[in-house]
Amino acid sequence: MKNLKNIIGVGLIAFAMSSAYSCETKSKKASDKKLFTTAIIPEAKKPAKQYVKIALLLDTSNSMDGLINQAKAQLWDIVNEFTYAKCGNNSRPDLQIALYEYGNDDLSSREGYIRQVIAFSSDLDEISEKLFSLTTNGGEEYCGQVINTSLKQLEWGKNKDDLKMIFIAGNEPFTQGKLNYHDATSQAKEKDVVVNTIFCGNYEQGIGSKWKDGAIKTGGEYMAIDHNRQVVHIETPYxxxxxxxxxxxxxxxxxxxxxxxxxxxxxxxxxxxxxxxxxxxxxxxxxxxxxxxxxxxxxxxxxxxxxxxxxxxxxxxxxxxxxxxxxxxxxxxxxxxxxxxxxxxxxxxxxxxxxxxxxxxxxxQKSEKGELENAMINAIKNQASRKNFKWE
Structure with missing residues (x-):
């Protein structure tokens, strides 16, 4: 009987020791696992490819034929300018262009007389085709709404090193429409998108109708152009x-x-x-x-x-x-x-x-560049420098 008690006692002690060792081992493994997990968390890598994303928002109401013609003619100047652009990491950026029209009676009133003509694309032939397809007609021009629509519909991405810009051109007050331009520009700023405004008319008139204020809100530039001005093209032997x-x-x-x-x-x-x-x-x-x-x-x-x-x-x-x-x-x-x-x-x-x-x-000869081209390229280069872009 005494021997049986001794055997039972030894067994209990062994079980207790085994349980204690097992718990300690599990605890150690859990602790090691926790330390290991913490140690292998990788740092977020920056995207290798950088983009220049430009959304053109063009007023296609009756008085804007000259603006559309300038856009058709000067698309290639803007593309050629970016051939020489370099990012801060020394790579060459990809260029994507989107196009919206607004202020045209042929467009849906439910959509605020706004239409996405083409989303961000690097297909230069298609962008050109869409520009040539634009026609003008009278309508209501809602600047705040078209900016807001382009911010919601387009894939702007989250890379802070990308150059993301809106160029909106028109000739009616910037304040038209139910959606306040202050709200639209605030959203643009949150997405790291710079809004540049191009008023087609007198410089002071554009300021008075809030086009300059619309640009300042996001650190963009305000410009006024004569959209009906005929550019004198220069012929060369080449x-x-x-x-x-x-x-x-x-x-x-x-x-x-x-x-x-x-x-x-x-x-x-x-x-x-x-x-x-x-x-x-x-x-x-x-x-x-x-x-x-x-x-x-x-x-x-x-x-x-x-x-x-x-x-x-x-x-x-x-x-x-x-x-x-x-x-x-x-x-x-x-x-x-x-x-x-x-x-x-x-x-x-x-x-x-x-x-x-x-x-x-x-x-x-003195090269007389198009007004729209001058306005856009100057703004592009100024804002690109903030993202460490350079031209070479």
Missing amino acids: DEVIIKLNKKLNGTYISYGALGASKVQAQATQDDKAYELNEEVAVKRAVSKSSRLYKNSKWDLVDASEDKEFEVSELKKEELPKELKNKSEKEIEVYISEKKAERSKIQKEIQQLNEKREAYISKN
Whole structure:
């Protein structure tokens, strides 16, 4: 009996010790796990790619035909300016442009006579196409509401290093509409979006109708332009050569996929539209097409081949152009490579000629830039410097 008690006693002591050790071990593991978890929390990384995001809000009421024509003509100047832009991290930013029209009776009254023409896009042909599609008609111009709408609908992103700007142009009081412009500009400031205002008319009149106040609220710039002013374009000995090279450039595009045929046609159509507007506009568009900002990887095999994920083996035969349908993968690769080399050569020629063209203008005549172009580029450069952008 005594031996039984001893055995039971030893067992209880062993159990107690085992339980204590087990609890200690669990506690230690939990503690170690907690320390380990705390130690591996990574620091937030900044996005590698930086963007310039510009939303153009254009008044398309009856009196704004001149403004629309300036926008059509000077889109390419703005694009060409960003060819030379560099971010604070020494990378080149991607440019995205969105377009809204407001103040047109043809638009829905429920939407405040406002329409998103195109969301943020880097497709320069489509942006040009949408600009040329705009027509004017009388209406109510609600500045606060169109700013608010663009802030809500567009993907502005949260990267503090991106350059995010609204340019709103019109000629009626900034105070019109139910949505107060103070509220709209406050929302813009919260999203790190700078609102720049362009009054189409007398400078003092724009101040009196609160266009300047609308810009100041977000650290933006107020500008007044004569939107009906005719710009004197300067011809140079290099214009005709650049336009001919542009046609050769179009021949280096290899269309593919569902978008291919229509996008090739759109490219040619926008060339024609630019030329119809003015020969100099056609030249500036050609210069844009020779830059890094004119990319069409969604429908062109040359641009698509620049993407890391691109594989010739993954191309579907039925989506290829006629000249490639019966070729082997190796033959397709060679064909793309040849077109890429040809394009690079033409683009370089255009850029070299454009340098001579700009030097000719600078030396022989005073270049009279468009009012809208001047207003936008000055504001862009001033605000870009705050984000450590530089031009080189």
